[in-house]
Amino acid sequence: MKNVLKKVSAIALAFTLLGSGTAVAKNVNPKLINTITANADYSTNSTYYVPSGTNLYIRxxxxxxxxxxxxxxxxxxxxTFVMQNRTFNVIHVQGNWGYSxxxxxxxxxxxxxxxxLGYCRYY
Structure with a gap:
């Protein structure tokens, strides 16, 4: 009898929520705020810059x-880091890495x- 009562209560609650237009949702927060987007169009003999607020190591x-x-x-x-907001020319590309x-x-x-180059912007 207890299980039947629980099922009926759950169904009644579901219809109540659906009927009232109330949505039940869980917010999911990403662990990383900064994301990097891949760009397949990295090319040699192109000019890039490092935006302000980005510390980019030189390797x-x-x-x-x-x-x-x-x-x-x-x-x-x-x-050493690349100085921010300064342009540089890429003469060789390997994957998403550029040599300058x-x-x-x-x-x-x-x-x-x-x-x-994932941290850089095309100039």
Whole structure:
């Protein structure tokens, strides 16, 4: 008898919600706020820039398994970022990684290396 009462109550509640136009929904929040969209149109001899608010490492090869390009200052090594809002030319593309010889790092020095074009904008 208890199970029958539970089923009848559940059905009655369902019809009540459907009849009143009330929706029952669960909000799902993504774990990552910043998303990266892939662009299949990365091309060589193109100009890109890093938007403000993005710290983009310069790497020694096309992928995160490669090390960071570093700068030596007072006998210490520091990882370098691409200076924001500065344009650079990509001369070679591998996947979504681009190689450039005219990157300006966050120390204001010109360098070369690989960057993930997924974080960049086409100029």
């Amino acid at each position: 020694t090869g096309p992928g995160t398994s490669y090390g960071h390009v570093q700068i030596k200052y007072k006998n210490r090594y520091y990882n 010889t005219n990157l300006v790092n966050d120390w204001g020095r010109k360098t070369s290396g690989w960057v993930s």
